[in-house]
Structures are given as structure tokens and as C-alpha cells.
Amino acid sequence: MDELYRAIADPTRRAILDELVDRDGQSLFELCGRLTMKHGIGSSRQAISQHLEVLESAGLVIVEREGRYKFHWFNGEPLSAISERWPAHAHRSAES
Amino acid sequence: MDELYRAIADPTRRAILDELVDRDGQSLFELCGRLTMKHGIGSSRQAISQHLEVLESAGLVIVEREGRYKFHWFNGEPLSAISERWPAHAHRSAES
DNA sequence: TTGACAGGCAAGCGCAAGCTTGCATATGCT
DNA sequence: AGCATATGCAAGCTTGCGCTTGCCTGTCAA
Numbered sequence: 001m002d003e004l005y006r007a008i009a010d011p012t013r014r015a016i017l018d019e020l021v022d023r024d025g026q027s028l029f030e031l032c033g034r035l036t037m038k039h040g041i042g043s044s045r046q047a048i049s050q051h052l053e054v055l056e057s058a059g060l061v062i063v064e065r066e067g068r069y070k071f072h073w074f075n076g077e078p079l080s081a082i083s084e085r086w087p088a089h090a091h092r093s094a095e096s
Numbered sequence: 097m098d099e100l101y102r103a104i105a106d107p108t109r110r111a112i113l114d115e116l117v118d119r120d121g122q123s124l125f126e127l128c129g130r131l132t133m134k135h136g137i138g139s140s141r142q143a144i145s146q147h148l149e150v151l152e153s154a155g156l157v158i159v160e161r162e163g164r165y166k167f168h169w170f171n172g173e174p175l176s177a178i179s180e181r182w183p184a185h186a187h188r189s190a191e192s
Numbered sequence: 193t194t195g196a197c198a199g200g201c202a203a204g205c206g207c208a209a210g211c212t213t214g215c216a217t218a219t220g221c222t
Numbered sequence: 223a224g225c226a227t228a229t230g231c232a233a234g235c236t237t238g239c240g241c242t243t244g245c246c247t248g249t250c251a252a
Contacts, residue, residue, distance in 0.1 A: 002107065008178075009105035010210080011098065017182055028229065047211055049229070068219040068228050080184045082104075086113055088176045106240080124199065143241055145199070164198050164249040 004078050007058035013051045015039045017060060020074035027069050028052070100174050103154035109147045111135045113156060116170035123165050124148070 007013055012035075019034055020026065026034070032048050035041040043051075052072060055061040062073040103109055108131075115130055116122065122130070128144050131137040139147075148168060151157040155174040160167050 005105050005107075005110070006209090009101050011101075012210085014101070014181075021182060029227090043210090044212065045229085046213085046231095050210075070229070074182070076183045076185060079178060079182060082175060083179050083184070085110075086117060086170070086175055087172045088179070089172060102239095108240085125197095139240085140242065141199080142201095142243085146240075166199070 001081065003054070003058040004060070004081060007054050007060055008079075010051065010054075012041055012043060012047075013055055015041060016048070016051055016055060017074060020061065020072055024073050025071045027071055031072065097177065099150070099154040100156070100177060103150050103156055104175075106147065106150075108137055108139060108143075109151055111137060112144070112147055112151060113170060116157065116168060120169050121167045123167055127168065 008017075015035060016031065019031060019039070023034070028045065028049060031052075032043075032045050035043075035048065052061060052063075056063055059078040060075055062075050064071050064073070104113070111131060112127065115127060115135070119130070124141065124145060127148075128139075128141050131139070131144065148157060148159075152159055156171055158169040158171050160169070
């Protein structure tokens with residue numbers, strides 16, 4: 001459960017989540033290309049792979065192997081723990 | 097906006113938010129005591145103070161000085177950016 | 193005014209995290 | 223079989239972060 005907050009703490013990993021929401025089921029190479037093009041991220045393939053491991057262990061990305069390819073899907077379910085933990089509205093009640 | 101994710105990445109800062117939700121308007125000393133008692137956090141006063149700076153710059157904690165005291169309020173509004181950015185439900189549609 | 197109390201500032205340490213590099217494994221095509 | 227493709231593994235480096243330590247500032251009461 002601690003992995004969730006660590007996972008979304010990195011801007012590159014957040015961009016990966018954005019990309020997967022935009023187009024689900026991408027492979028590692030596909031992700032690397034689109035991250036470079038659309039998000040200006042110049043990290044190596046291994047770096048992205050390590051990010052995906054973190055996202056997977058947090059449950060935010062679901063992986064499915066198919067031959068020599070590895071496809072990734074976004075899963076936003078773990079994020080609900082955040083809005084359930086803290087109220088999203090301002091807690092400070094209006095007082096003079 | 098990047099500060100939000102960094103702020104909730106640390107378990108001690110998350111405990112501080114929990115504490116402020118539980119009892120709003122605490123001072124620094126009060127927070128240190130309750131964090132030690134209820135959450136088993138043995139960090140020094142300076143450490144907690146630095147955490148509060150991070151939370152404040154993320155907009156998650158609102159500060160109000162009163163004499164020599166400094167009171168802290170929880171503000172959950174910035175958290176809404178998370179649920180607005182990614183869908184909380186599973187994105188992978190059932191297939192096969 | 194003196195002293196106690198609440199908090200701030202800044203330098204330094206140790207560890208974890210992100211990234212790179214180099215090599216290894218596995219799948220598919222010809 | 224042989225080679226290119228797609229990904230995995232592991233060691234090493236560097237930066238950032240959380241924390242401590244020591245001293246300074248500001249506020250209130252006696």
C-alpha cells in the first residue's frame with residue numbers, strides 16, 4: 001500500500017500513466033517512443049522498464065505477456081485509496 | 097503542482113495529514129506529541145517542521161501564526177487533481 | 193529585563209531512488 | 223540454424239531526500 005504513493009511520486013511514471021490512459025495496451029518499445037515524442041522524456045528503455053515495474057507492484061499497471069511482447073494496461077483502482085483516506089474538500093471550516 | 101505528489105510520498109507526512117484531519121488546528125509541539133503517541137513516529141521537532149513546510153508548499157496544510165504559536169489546518173483541495181487526472185475505475189475493459 | 197517557551201535557519205550525514213551501461217535471455221522470421 | 227527483435231538482469235554512479243545537530247530569532251510572563 002506504501003508503493004502506491006511512491007509510484008506516483010515520479011513525474012516520468014505519471015507520464016506513463018497518462019500515456020496508458022490515452023492508449024491502452026502498449027508495449028515497452030511503443031511506450032518509449034510515445035513518451036519521447038509527446039512528453040519530451042529522453043530516458044532509456046531500461047529506465048522505462050524499471051518505472052513499469054514500480055507501477056506494476058503498486059497495482060497501477062497490469063501486465064500481460066504475449067510471445068516476446070509485454071503489453072501494459074492502466075488500472076486506476078488503487079488510486080481510490082487516496083480519496084478514501086482524506087476528504088477532498090477543504091477541511092478548514094469558514095471562521096472569521 | 098509537482099509538489100503535491102512529493103508531499104504525499106512520505107509516510108510521516110501522510111501521518112501528519114491523518115492527524116490534522118483527526119484534530120484540526122494543532123501547533124507544532126502538539127503535532128510532535130501526538131505523532132509520537134498515536135503513530136509511533138520518533139522524529140525530532142525540526143524534522144516535523146520540515147515536513148510541514150513541504151505540506152504547506154503543496155497546499156495540503158494551511159498555516160496561521162498567532163503570537164509565538166503556529167497552527168496548522170488540513171486542506172484536501174489539491175488532492176482532487178489526482179482523481180481528476182486519472183480515472184479511479186479499472187480502465188482495462190473485460191475482453192477474451 | 194531576564195528567562196523560559198515556540199519556532200526558524202543552515203550545514204552536514206547516510207541512504208534510497210533514478211539512471212546508465214553492459215551483458216544475458218527469449219521469441220519470431222527466414 | 224542463424225540473426226534480428228523485445229525484454230530482463232545486475233552492477234555502479236549520482237543526485238535528492240529525510241534527518242540530525244547546533245545555533246539564532248521572536249514571543250510571553252514574572
